[in-house]
Amino acid sequence: MAVLSVGVVLLVVFGVLGAAVPVPYVAQxxxxxxxxxxxxxxxxxxxxxxxxxxxxxxxxxxxxxxxxRAGLSLVEAVQGWFDSEVSVVPEETVYPPDRTExxxxxxxxxxxxxxxxxxxxxxxxxxGYPVKVVVRGLGEDSPSEGRLEEGDAIDTVEGRPTPDASTLDDVLASIPGGTAVTVGYTRLGEPGTAQVTTRPAEERDGSLLGLLIREQPSAPFDxxxxxxxxxxxxxxxxxxxxxxxxxxxxxxxxxxxxxxxxxxxxxxxxxxxxxxxxxxxxxxxxxxxxxxxxxxxxxxxxxxxxxxxxxxxxxxxxxxxxxxxxxxxxxxxxxx
Missing domain, CATH: 3.30.230.10 (Ribosomal Protein S5; domain 2)
Incomplete structure (x- = not known):
């Protein structure tokens, strides 16, 4: 009887610990x-x-x-392993240890x-829309603020075509910072121009428009x-x-x-x-x-x-x- 009583107590203890002690796994x-x-x-x-x-x-x-969230209990982890609609995986695969949640x-x-x-x-x-240089966003204190918008396709600078990011960079590199330039763009399929006074580039000669850009197909809609x-x-x-x-x-x-x-x-x-x-x-x-x-x-x-x-x-x-x-x-x- 004493052995049985001890066994019951141990089962209860392990049950309580299993329900309370976290393990380094998460449930998906x-x-x-x-x-x-x-x-x-x-x-x-x-x-x-x-x-x-x-x-x-x-x-x-x-x-x-x-x-x-991190910190499944042992019981929850075991239950998850036997549930076909739950995947129990190591916590570090979802929450890398070198990052906070x-x-x-x-x-x-x-x-x-x-x-x-x-x-x-x-x-x-x-x-089938053609690839162009498209405005992804404007940088902080951008000289293009109020003149160019996200989604605009940049077609020309000072009349020089800018079909890709490399060409746009070359054109701006040849223009001194602080120069007022005419930027030709297409917005929702309609052509337009904007006057922008460029900012001096910090790490090379030339100018910046203060734009975040990407090359992507440009359509007459956003x-x-x-x-x-x-x-x-x-x-x-x-x-x-x-x-x-x-x-x-x-x-x-x-x-x-x-x-x-x-x-x-x-x-x-x-x-x-x-x-x-x-x-x-x-x-x-x-x-x-x-x-x-x-x-x-x-x-x-x-x-x-x-x-x-x-x-x-x-x-x-x-x-x-x-x-x-x-x-x-x-x-x-x-x-x-």
Missing amino acids: VPGPTFNTLGEIDGEPIISIEGRDRNDVDGELTLTTVGVS EETREANRQAFLTSEEAAESAALAQL VDIRVEDVGGPSAGLMLTLGILDLVGDTDLTGGALVAGTGTIDPEGQVGPIGGIQLKMVAAADIGAELFLVPADNCADALGAPQPDLLMARVATLDDALEALADVRAGRTPEPC
Whole structure:
């Protein structure tokens, strides 16, 4: 009897410790989903300025992974390991030890913003718009404040064409700082000029316009993407498809509910992401008819397929568009 009593006490002690003592693991779960063609709190996820959005019926939904805060208990970790809709991973894979949680969130947010830019570039390139030097933003105390805006394509400086960033840099290097110059630009498809008094360059001869720029296709409309509280680059593919559906000539979904994931680069290459199996659970939960899987994630996706969720293997934006065309035509897209 005494031995039994001691055993019961030890079980209680271990149970209490297991419920209270944290372990260096976090739990990943299926996160929220966002229809890129829809709205959040009454505001469109993808806004178009300079032309009307297409009237679309289907959904192109990006999927996410939710992450618990650091410090799972031993009991919670063990429970997660036996739950098919939870992934328990080492804390350091989500929250690097050399960063605070806030720094990690900010890095993930910056990765998402970069994916927005890549999605816009990939979509506009697919539509055939020419690559130009485009204003990404204005620096602090920029001499271009009030004269040039985000989204403007810089065509000329003092009448000299600036088709790319290198040429723009060469032109400005030949102009003394403090010079009033005429900048030719295109804004929402309309040409214009601005008078800007340049700032002296600090590390070389010449001038600065005080602009943050990037090379990307320039269209006669602006695209603005708003998705708060989402981090990382994995929304790129679905944002690209959302832009194409809203401004292109083809109804991509044909009314179907399509979900997916994947990074994208400006050339339309689709890259792998983390948490594919959890994202598939999220897609199945919303009744998705098709799930777009990055080619390099296919092995993991096949390891835990969701019943009735059709998967399509995509390595490029063209692959994704072909898969959508197959679904519209009643064909089965290329599977994993």
